[in-house]
Amino acid sequence: MRTARWRAALRTPLGATAAAGSLALLVLAVAGPVLWGSAAEETDVASMNQPPSGDHLFGTDDLGRDVLARVLVATRTSLGLALGATAIGIALGLILGTLPVVLGQRLGRMVVALVNFLVAFPALLLALFFAVIFGLDARGAMLAIGMAIAPSFARLVQTLSASVAGRDYVSAARIAGVGRFRLIRRHVLPNIAEPLVVNATMGAGGALLAFAGLSFLGLGVQPPTYDWGRLLGEGLGRIYVNPAAALAPGVAVVVAGLVFALLGETCAAVLGVRTGRGPVAGRARHAEQPESGKEAAGTGGDTVLHVDNLTVAFPAERGTSRAVDGVTLGVRAGEAVGIVGESGSGKSLTALSAAGLAPASATVSADRLDVAGVPVLASSEAQLRDRLGTSVAMVFQDPTSSLNPSMRVGRQLGEIAQTHDGTSRAEGLRRAVERLTWVHIPDPQMRAGQFPHEFSGGMRQRAMIGMGLMGRPQLMIADEPTTALDVTVQREILRLLRDVQHDSGAAILLISHDIAVVSQICDRVLVMYAGRIVEELPVDRLDGGAVHPYTRALLASVPDMSTPQDVPLATIAGRPPEPSERSPGCAFAPRCAFADDLCRSTDPVLEVVGPQQRAACWHPQRAESVSGGTAGEMPGGTAGQSPEQTPARVTTGDDQ
Amino acid sequence: MTGPLVFEDVHIRFGSGSRATWAVRGVDLEVPPGSVVGLVGESGSGKSSLAKAAVGLVPVASGRIELGGVDQSGRTLRRRRVQMVFQDPYSSLDPRMTIGESISEALPRGIRRAERRTEVARVLELVDIDPWRATSLPGDLSGGQRQRIALARALAARPDVVIADEITSALDVSVQGSVLNLVRDIQRELDLAVLLISHNLAVVRYVSDVIAVMRSGRIVEFGGGDEVLERPEHPYTQLLLESVPRIGSALGPSDHATRRE
C-alpha cells in the first residue's frame, strides 16, 4: 500500500522530476570528483579568465581552471556540507524538541521558552553569529548552519511530539511502565517521523542556500577547497570578464535547492503531510440533474422534505462506493422524524445532502430532492444559500464548529437577520436577544455580548438552535445534537427542540445513534443500515412492534434501566459492511439469524408491513414470534441463543 | 490480592495561582477486590481526573490513592497494579505498533521472549480476539476490536484493578453490548476489581455492584446499585435518573418558564 503510493507518486510530473533530479545530484556527487577531478585542478596560465569557448564551456578562472569542471566537482562538497549541516540541525532539533517530554513539566517549559526565544532570530543571523564563533572554515560553517536551523526544527518537533504525547496510547504506555526514553523512541518519534522527513528534506535545501551564502561571504569553505558558494564568490569578482563563471555555480545552487524542495513536496504528497499548498487531489462537486418530468409517488402539498431515491457515492479504490444507496423519505410540515443507525450507516450524509451540504467529493443523485420547495440538485450553491439559508436550520453535534469563536454570539445571530432580511444592525441584535430568550438562555442580553467559548456546551447548542430560529425555518435538521452532552442537558435540549417544533411549526429531522433519544420527540423513526432504510415505524411501535431483525437486535442490545444484571446483553455478531464491500442481497444477511438463500441473493425492498410501518426484509419478525422478551433471547445474530449459552463469548475475534 | 484501591480525601487541581481550577475536591472512595464500582456524573465532574490520578497520569494536590499500602499517585511507579482502558479506541493504540507489540510492552518485566508470545496470545484469547491478530496493526481493526485489545493490554500487566473510563461511549450500540459482556465476564473470571466510569446510567447499572455519583468534584451519593437507583437520596441523582431517555416514556415539560407566547 505504502510502496504503491510511492510508485504512483513517481508517475506524477512532480514526483518524476524530483526523482530524476535527486538521482542526477547523487550521481554527480559520487562521480563528479572522479571524472573531472583532475580537469578541475589543472591550472593553465596561458588561458586565464577565458570567456566560454569550445574547450571550456563556461570559460576558465584566474588560474586557467575549467569552471564547468569545478562546478561539477563541487557538487560533492556542497551537498555533503549541506546534508551534514541538516543532520546536525535535525539531531539538535530532535534533542531540544523531545526534551520537554523527557523532563516533565517545569524544566520542559523552560526548554520550550528557550526554543521560542531562539526561533525569534532569523536563521541566517544565527548562522553568521555561530560561524564567527566556530571559526572560518567548512567545519565551523557546517556547525553554525546546523545550529542555526535547529531551533525551528526543534519547535516543529515540540509541537508534533506534544500532540502525540497527549494521545491515549502514550498514556497507556506510561501506565504500563514504559520509561521516558523508550516512550520517545517507540511511540513519539515513529508517529511524528513523516512530517519531520518532509521538513528535513526542505530544510536541506535551505541549508544548501545558507552554505552557499556563507562561502560566498568567505565565511564558509576556505581555499584550496571549494563549493558552489565559493565558486560563486570568485566568479562574481570577475563578472565583467567572464559572467559565465558566476552563472554556472549560481544555477547549480538554484537547481539543487529546487530538487530538495520538489523532493520535499513529493514526500509530503505521498505521506499526506500538508505543506500549505492546498489539497493534492480535489474533485469537484457533481450533482446530477433530476430526470425531468419524473414525478415521485406520495407527494403531499405540505411536505417540507421530499427525498426520492437518493444516492450519495464517493470515489473509491475500485470505482465508487455508495454510502447512501437509494433512500426515499418524506417529512411533512410540523412533523418530527428520526433517523437512527450505526456509525457509517449513512444517516448524516442523507441529512447533509438534503440541505445541499454534502462533502465536495461526494456525488449526489436523486430522482427528486426538494427541501422547502427548493430543488436542491438543480440549484446553484448561491441559490441554495439564499433560499435555504432561512428556511432550513442545521444543528450539529459540535456547535463549536459552526459558531465563529471570534465573534460575539449576539452579533453572529444578528448578522443572519442582516444578510437575509436586510434589517439594521440594531434590529438584528434585538432579534438575536429575543431568539436567545426563546431557547431558554438565561440573561440573554448579557449572553449576547459574550463569545462562544464563554458558553457551556449545552448553552452553545441552544445558541445554535437559536441561530436556526433567526430565519423562519420550515425544517430543522439536527445531527446528533445531544451526543456530546450530559443526560440532564440532553433532556433540556430535546425538550427545547420539541418546544421549537410546537411553537414555530418547523418540522424536525433528528439524527441519532440512540434510538431512545429519537423516541423522545419524534413521531416516526427511520432505521438505516448500510446506506439504506431498513425499517420505518411510528415511535409507539418501537416497544415490541419492530419487525426487521436489525431493528429488533438493536433494541435488544442496548441496556436500559430494567435490563436484568445476571443475563448477558444480546449482541449482534459481526459489523456493518463498508460501503465498498457490499455484496448482493440483504446487507444484514451475514449478521442475521434468519438469513436464507433468498436473503443472500436478492435485495429486499421496503414494503408495507403494518399501519404506517414498512420494512425491507424477506422474513419480517412479528411480535408473536418472540418467545420471551428478555434481552438474551432476542433473535438476531448470536443473540438468538439462550442466556445459558452465554452468547457474548461465542463471538470470535474476527467480528465486532 | 492486595486489598482495596483506596482514595482518601483526594484533591486534584489543574493550573495554578488565580487560574487554578479544582477538578476533584475531596473524594473518598474504595474499590474492594473483586467488585465493580460504577462512577457516574456529568461531564467535567472530575471522573476522568480521578481515574488518571490513580494511574499517575495527573498529580494529586493532596490526599492519597493507595493499593495494598502502595501509593499509586506518583509518576514513577515501576509496576502498576492499577491499569486503565481509555475512551477512544482510535487513539489508545499506537498506530505504528502491531497489536502484539503494544500488548507485549505492558507485560511485567522479567518475562522471557518465548513466554511473551504465549502471554500475548493468552490475553488476546481472554478478550475473544484470535491470537493471530497479534501481527495486525490497529488500523485493520474495528472500534470494538480495538477496545478489546486495549482491555487485553491492561490485563497483560496483571493488574488487580482495572479502571474503565467511558470505554463504550465511542462504540456503536450494537458493539457496546459485547464489550460490556466481556468486561463482566473477565471481571468474574479473574476476580478483578473494576472502576467503571460512564455517564450512561444504564451501562453503569448493568455492570456495577456499587454506584458512586459524582458532581463538581465530589461524590454526592454512594451505595449498592439498586439502593442508589431505586431510592436515590441526593437531588442530583434523582435528576440524573429522570433524565435517562427511555422508549415509551414522556419527555416532560421544559424546566424553563420563559416559553414563547
Ligand SMILES: Nc1ncnc2c1ncn2[C@@H]1O[C@H](COP(=O)(O)OP(=O)(O)OP(=O)(O)O)[C@@H](O)[C@H]1O
Ligand atoms: N467525505 C467522505 N469521503 C469518503 N467517504 C465518506 C465521506 N463522508 C462519509 N463517508 C462514508 O460514508 C458512509 C456514511 O457516512 P455518514 O457520515 O453518513 O454516516 P453516519 O451514519 O452519520 O455515521 P456516524 O454515526 O459515525 O456519524 C461511511 O462509510 C463513511 O465512511
Ligand code: SF4
Ligand atoms: S432479508 Fe433476510 S437477512 Fe435481511 S434482515 Fe431480513 S431475514 Fe435477515
Ligand SMILES: [Mg+2]
Ligand atoms: Mg453522523
